Amino acid sequence: MSRPPKTDPEPTVQDEAARAGWLYYVAGMTQDQIAAEMGVSRQRAQRLVSRAMADGLIQVRLNHRIGACMDLERALRDRYGLTRCRVLPGLGPGADPVPGIASAAAAELERFLRMPDPLVIGFGTGRALRGLVDAMEPLEAPQHRLVSLIGNIAPDGSASFFDVVMRISDKVRAPHYPMLVPVVSPDESLRAAFHALPPVQRVLELARTADVLFVGVGQMSNDAPLHTDGFVSSDELAQMRAAGAAGEVAGWVFDSEGRYLDFGINTRTGGVRVEPGLERPAIGIAAGATKVPAIRGALKSRILNGLITDSATAEALLAPA
Amino acid sequence: MSRPPKTDPEPTVQDEAARAGWLYYVAGMTQDQIAAEMGVSRQRAQRLVSRAMADGLIQVRLNHRIGACMDLERALRDRYGLTRCRVLPGLGPGADPVPGIASAAAAELERFLRMPDPLVIGFGTGRALRGLVDAMEPLEAPQHRLVSLIGNIAPDGSASFFDVVMRISDKVRAPHYPMLVPVVSPDESLRAAFHALPPVQRVLELARTADVLFVGVGQMSNDAPLHTDGFVSSDELAQMRAAGAAGEVAGWVFDSEGRYLDFGINTRTGGVRVEPGLERPAIGIAAGATKVPAIRGALKSRILNGLITDSATAEALLAPA
DNA sequence: TCGCATTGCGGGTAAATGCTCACATGAGAG
DNA sequence: CTCTCATGTGAGCATTTACCCGCAATGCGA
The missing domain is CATH 3.40.50.1360 (Rossmann fold)
Structure with a gap:
C-alpha cells in the first residue's frame, strides 16, 4: 500500500488486480471479457482476479441473519x-x-x-x-x-x-x-x-x-x-x-x-x-x-x-x- | 418443497440460500462440497447459490482505490x-x-x-x-x-x-x-x-x-x-x-x-x-x-x-x- | 560475461459451473 | 375427477475456471 502519490505513469500494480476483481465480482464479467477489456491474456486476467481475492481487495458480506x-x-x-x-x-x-x-x-x-x-x-x-x-x-x-x-x-x-x-x-x-x-x-x-x-x-x-x-x-x-x-x-x-x-x-x-x-x-x-x-x-x-x-x-x-x-x-x- | 408436517419454527426458506451463499463466497467451498454439506443435490446447491446472489444477499465491496x-x-x-x-x-x-x-x-x-x-x-x-x-x-x-x-x-x-x-x-x-x-x-x-x-x-x-x-x-x-x-x-x-x-x-x-x-x-x-x-x-x-x-x-x-x-x-x- | 535461480507468461487440461430440457408433484379451475 | 399450469428437481452438456507445466525474461552474484 506504500504507493507514491504520483499520477498514472505507473498504472500497473495491484490496481489492475483491483480493477479485474471489480469487473469480475461486481460487473459480473467473464474472465475472457476482462482479458479483452484490459488487453491482457485470459490467464493473466485469472491471476489478477485470484490475486484480488488473496490480497483481500474483495470483501464479501452476507446480508442475512444466518x-x-x-x-x-x-x-x-x-x-x-x-x-x-x-x-x-x-x-x-x-x-x-x-x-x-x-x-x-x-x-x-x-x-x-x-x-x-x-x-x-x-x-x-x-x-x-x-x-x-x-x-x-x-x-x-x-x-x-x-x-x-x-x-x-x-x-x-x-x-x-x-x-x-x-x-x-x-x-x-x-x-x-x-x-x-x-x-x-x-x-x-x-x-x-x-x-x-x-x-x-x-x-x-x-x-x-x-x-x-x-x-x-x-x-x-x-x-x-x-x-x-x-x-x-x-x-x-x-x-x-x-x-x-x-x-x-x-x-x-x-x-x-x-x-x-x-x-x-x-x-x-x-x-x-x-x-x-x-x-x-x-x-x-x-x-x-x-x-x-x-x-x-x-x-x-x-x-x-x-x-x-x-x-x-x-x-x-x-x-x- | 416438501414441508415437514411438524411445527418447525422456520423450517427452510431462503435461509438455505444464505447458508449456501456463505459457504460458497466466504468459505470458498465448491458447489459439490456445499451439496454434500447440506445434503442436497449439486443442482440445488447451484440454484441456492445463484438465488443468494439474485436476492442480493451477497454483497461485494472493493477495498481499493484504483x-x-x-x-x-x-x-x-x-x-x-x-x-x-x-x-x-x-x-x-x-x-x-x-x-x-x-x-x-x-x-x-x-x-x-x-x-x-x-x-x-x-x-x-x-x-x-x-x-x-x-x-x-x-x-x-x-x-x-x-x-x-x-x-x-x-x-x-x-x-x-x-x-x-x-x-x-x-x-x-x-x-x-x-x-x-x-x-x-x-x-x-x-x-x-x-x-x-x-x-x-x-x-x-x-x-x-x-x-x-x-x-x-x-x-x-x-x-x-x-x-x-x-x-x-x-x-x-x-x-x-x-x-x-x-x-x-x-x-x-x-x-x-x-x-x-x-x-x-x-x-x-x-x-x-x-x-x-x-x-x-x-x-x-x-x-x-x-x-x-x-x-x-x-x-x-x-x-x-x-x-x-x-x-x-x-x-x-x-x-x- | 556467465551460470543460476526466481518470476511471470502462455498453453493445455481437468474440474467446476451455469444452463437448458424433460419430468414429477401438487394446487386450482372446470 | 381430470386437465392444466406453476413450481421444483435431476441429468446432460457447453462454457468457464483453476491448476499444472514448460519457457523465456530478469536479476544477481561470481
Missing part, C-alpha cells in the same frame, strides 16, 4: 477443533431452544442415515434427542443399526421416558439395540451384574464401537436432568457439584475441563461413556444458558467433536472462560 | 470544489451504472449512520437511491432521524415507488419522517395548502435543517425520471428544456449553470429544494452519459458538494464544457 451464525460456527470450529458444527438463530431469551435446533439435528442425523454403507449409530437421551426424533422425516434406512449408549430402565423399573432409539427405529425401520440395564444402578455391584450378562455385553460392545454418536448434554445446576428425572438425589447432586461436576453426557459426569469424575454416580451409571478424543463423530445437541459450562467442558476435552446449538449459546461458549 | 479513479476524484474535487468525491470503475458502456456505485454510496451513508451523535439525514429519491438501499447492510442506528426531501405521494395518490426513507428506516431502525405531500401538485395553490399543514411544516423544517443530504440527479432528456415516472408531461418537459432546464435534484429543476428555474413545475414541486452552497454535505449519487449535463449544472452552482459516480461520467464531467 451470516452471524456462520461466523459463530467457524469460530467454534477453530476454538474447540470441532469437525462438525451447526449454529442456528436463537429464538430469543426465555424461549425454549430445543425446537430451533431439533430440525438441524434431525437433518444431520438424516445425512448419516442416507449413507448406503451400514453404520452403527449410538444415541444418548434427553429432551434434545427427543426433539430430534420429532423433527425427523420418516426414512427407509434398514442398513444401519441403532444402539443406545445409556441404560433405559428407570428407577421404578419402567422403560425410560425418552426412549430415543426405539422411536428412531420406528421411523427409519432400522434394527435397534436397547441397553437393558438401569440408567443408574443402586450400587456398583448391581451394575457389574447387569453388565456381565451376555446380551448386555453384546450391546455394550456395539455401543463402544459405534460409528457415530448423537448425545445431549446435561447441566449440573439445580435443574439438572439427572435430578429432575429422578436418577440422583438433591444431596448427591450437591455433593458432585462440590467435587467439581460441571455436566454430563449419556449419564457420565465430568468437570469443567471435561474430565470424567471417578466417584459419585459414575460408579453406578449403566451403559458406555463417550471417550474423549474419538475420531468418529461424537455430536452434541444442546443449547441454553444453563448448559454452557457443561458444553464447554465436553468440548474442551473433546468428549464431543461436533456440536449443534443456537447462536446465544455459541456466543457464550466463545466468551473467555 | 489509481485512475483516484486521479479522477482529485480532478473533480479541484474543478468543482467538492468536499467529498468517490469515483468507481465503470462497468462498460451500455451497462447499468447503478449497481457499481450503489455499494460505494451505501458505504458513504453507513459512515454517517455509524456516528454516535444524532444526525438528521435527508434523502431524495430515484433509482440510484433505491440501489443504495439494496446495497446497505442492516445496522442499528436509532439515534438518527431520516427525512424525505421530496413528496412521496404519486399522481395516482399512492405512495411513491421508491420510498427510500422508509426502506432505510427499516434497515437501521431509525425514525423516519415521510414528506406527506404530492411530489408535484396540480397547481401552486394546492402545494401551498399542503405546505401549510402543521405536520408537513414540521417535516419541512426538519428537511431544511438536515445535517446530511443524499440525493440523485435527474436528467431532462426524453428519458427524464420526472417524465417516465409520470410527474411531467412530454410537452411540459419540452417547454422546460427549451427554457434551459438541464437537470433536477429532489424534483427541483435547474439550468446548465445550476440556477433553479422559477417557473414550470418548480412552482408546484412539493418538499424542500437543496439550496446551492450549503456547508453541510449534499451528496449526489448519479452516473450515466445522459446525466452529465444535469450533474455538471448541480456541481457548478454547488447544489451538490459531494458526488459518487463512475469513471466514465467523471471523465465526461471533466471534459471542457
Whole structure:
C-alpha cells in the first residue's frame, strides 16, 4: 500500500488486480471479457482476479441473519477443533431452544442415515434427542443399526421416558439395540451384574464401537436432568457439584475441563461413556444458558467433536472462560 | 418443497440460500462440497447459490482505490470544489451504472449512520437511491432521524415507488419522517395548502435543517425520471428544456449553470429544494452519459458538494464544457 | 560475461459451473 | 375427477475456471 502519490505513469500494480476483481465480482464479467477489456491474456486476467481475492481487495458480506451464525460456527470450529458444527438463530431469551435446533439435528442425523454403507449409530437421551426424533422425516434406512449408549430402565423399573432409539427405529425401520440395564444402578455391584450378562455385553460392545454418536448434554445446576428425572438425589447432586461436576453426557459426569469424575454416580451409571478424543463423530445437541459450562467442558476435552446449538449459546461458549 | 408436517419454527426458506451463499463466497467451498454439506443435490446447491446472489444477499465491496479513479476524484474535487468525491470503475458502456456505485454510496451513508451523535439525514429519491438501499447492510442506528426531501405521494395518490426513507428506516431502525405531500401538485395553490399543514411544516423544517443530504440527479432528456415516472408531461418537459432546464435534484429543476428555474413545475414541486452552497454535505449519487449535463449544472452552482459516480461520467464531467 | 535461480507468461487440461430440457408433484379451475 | 399450469428437481452438456507445466525474461552474484 506504500504507493507514491504520483499520477498514472505507473498504472500497473495491484490496481489492475483491483480493477479485474471489480469487473469480475461486481460487473459480473467473464474472465475472457476482462482479458479483452484490459488487453491482457485470459490467464493473466485469472491471476489478477485470484490475486484480488488473496490480497483481500474483495470483501464479501452476507446480508442475512444466518451470516452471524456462520461466523459463530467457524469460530467454534477453530476454538474447540470441532469437525462438525451447526449454529442456528436463537429464538430469543426465555424461549425454549430445543425446537430451533431439533430440525438441524434431525437433518444431520438424516445425512448419516442416507449413507448406503451400514453404520452403527449410538444415541444418548434427553429432551434434545427427543426433539430430534420429532423433527425427523420418516426414512427407509434398514442398513444401519441403532444402539443406545445409556441404560433405559428407570428407577421404578419402567422403560425410560425418552426412549430415543426405539422411536428412531420406528421411523427409519432400522434394527435397534436397547441397553437393558438401569440408567443408574443402586450400587456398583448391581451394575457389574447387569453388565456381565451376555446380551448386555453384546450391546455394550456395539455401543463402544459405534460409528457415530448423537448425545445431549446435561447441566449440573439445580435443574439438572439427572435430578429432575429422578436418577440422583438433591444431596448427591450437591455433593458432585462440590467435587467439581460441571455436566454430563449419556449419564457420565465430568468437570469443567471435561474430565470424567471417578466417584459419585459414575460408579453406578449403566451403559458406555463417550471417550474423549474419538475420531468418529461424537455430536452434541444442546443449547441454553444453563448448559454452557457443561458444553464447554465436553468440548474442551473433546468428549464431543461436533456440536449443534443456537447462536446465544455459541456466543457464550466463545466468551473467555 | 416438501414441508415437514411438524411445527418447525422456520423450517427452510431462503435461509438455505444464505447458508449456501456463505459457504460458497466466504468459505470458498465448491458447489459439490456445499451439496454434500447440506445434503442436497449439486443442482440445488447451484440454484441456492445463484438465488443468494439474485436476492442480493451477497454483497461485494472493493477495498481499493484504483489509481485512475483516484486521479479522477482529485480532478473533480479541484474543478468543482467538492468536499467529498468517490469515483468507481465503470462497468462498460451500455451497462447499468447503478449497481457499481450503489455499494460505494451505501458505504458513504453507513459512515454517517455509524456516528454516535444524532444526525438528521435527508434523502431524495430515484433509482440510484433505491440501489443504495439494496446495497446497505442492516445496522442499528436509532439515534438518527431520516427525512424525505421530496413528496412521496404519486399522481395516482399512492405512495411513491421508491420510498427510500422508509426502506432505510427499516434497515437501521431509525425514525423516519415521510414528506406527506404530492411530489408535484396540480397547481401552486394546492402545494401551498399542503405546505401549510402543521405536520408537513414540521417535516419541512426538519428537511431544511438536515445535517446530511443524499440525493440523485435527474436528467431532462426524453428519458427524464420526472417524465417516465409520470410527474411531467412530454410537452411540459419540452417547454422546460427549451427554457434551459438541464437537470433536477429532489424534483427541483435547474439550468446548465445550476440556477433553479422559477417557473414550470418548480412552482408546484412539493418538499424542500437543496439550496446551492450549503456547508453541510449534499451528496449526489448519479452516473450515466445522459446525466452529465444535469450533474455538471448541480456541481457548478454547488447544489451538490459531494458526488459518487463512475469513471466514465467523471471523465465526461471533466471534459471542457 | 556467465551460470543460476526466481518470476511471470502462455498453453493445455481437468474440474467446476451455469444452463437448458424433460419430468414429477401438487394446487386450482372446470 | 381430470386437465392444466406453476413450481421444483435431476441429468446432460457447453462454457468457464483453476491448476499444472514448460519457457523465456530478469536479476544477481561470481
